[in-house]
Amino acid sequence: MEPSRAPDCHGGPLARQLVAPLLRREAVGSTHHVLTFELDRPLEAEPGQFAMVRGAAWGSSPFLPRPMSLLEAGKTPSILVKVVGEGTRRLATASPGELFTFHAPLGRGWSPCPADRTPVLVAGGVGVCPLLFLARSLASLGREPIALYGGRTACELPLDGALGRVAELRIATEDGSSGETGLVTRLLEQVLRDTNGRVKAFVCGPRRMMAAVAGMCRDAGALCEVSLEAVMGCGFGACLGCAVPRAGGGYLYACSQGPCVDGFAVDWGR
Template structure:
């Protein structure tokens, strides 16, 4: 745990961006300083309470030089329900930054494709890529509907990079899955493409398959259930490609080369 910390973090801001999408801004300088795109934190939401006892994993959405760290999340259950009720001044307990980050090489072109809250680690990645003038990232975002998409997309659009949009119900952008936009985006052979993706498992499987067929390099960020986040409980195990043992998403990932995973 040399570059990882357990820190008490003060809530600076708690925003609701859509009915069930929120953003939390925390002050935790140690973790924010070390964090790299694709890494995550384990958050103990109510440190003084017994329930929920188990920390919850969240990707790092962005950090600032002033030691702030943001999380973009969907309210899906007990822990995230409590998070949505946090107020400025409340304290939470964080462990991080954890896991592997996205491998960043500015030579290829980058396509970042996210579904729902899978956009969170990709925003951090996009801001890092933009530090390099040659990176030219392209972003594709999918959401259930316009309301969810509008909670996610504006920050990417404000970066001034191309952003393709899709919604399941057709209320904005392409009517259908965001993966439908991927094939047309990976054009031009003069510079190779590197695809980075995060989102629901079936979406990642479809992205991995397309990239394999088109011989494009692809990294995915996987979101399995996690109890410890540090390789101790084995709760996040996934079969390796070739059924050659198991990967532990918290320790070997969450960012993995798509070819490492046995996709089911």
């Protein structure tokens, strides 16, 4: 199919609707899987963009494709999947050779980090995916970011090793099984203090974590960008199903105006 732009067009690489076989699936711990697909032509994508993915043989269950952040682009793009329901369960049990429809790249990726700000990546659980893509991209430009990664336990930190290879990694777990004991915001407090707020935080994780990080960044005079979480129907601005309350009233559409948006543009309390 011909490449297309989302209605809220942003000048990035054009989205393509592809049918691609699964090349391999690797389990990461007991609940996460990295799926790598094989394409005829390389997929161009920016860190923070996502794909709408669906098994070609899924029938009507589930009917809609599932949004998944891209972990890598190129000829063998990959995604990280955490099982939460039927779609992710089917992804996590797929076999090599199985065909998938893959609509990508979609949405707005992360915007650049100003030269006078330290990039600080704040990840919660599966939110690591678009941040690892970003960390690799920053590292290739000679800007190693600080990465703050939190989860309830050490088992909820997939790809922590890969992140540690391209970022200065600091970990927090609620049960103390890895890194500092407590929430990832505790690590951020220290970074904001040490840098006097001269950072740009890139944040992806549970909504409560992103809300807390945005509040801390505002108070410290830091910049903050978040990757929005929303249930998506189409992924390209047609169904209006991914509305997120906007600060000052109205809504932001996570798929076409995001998923990466200014953290202060979201009304976290509504």
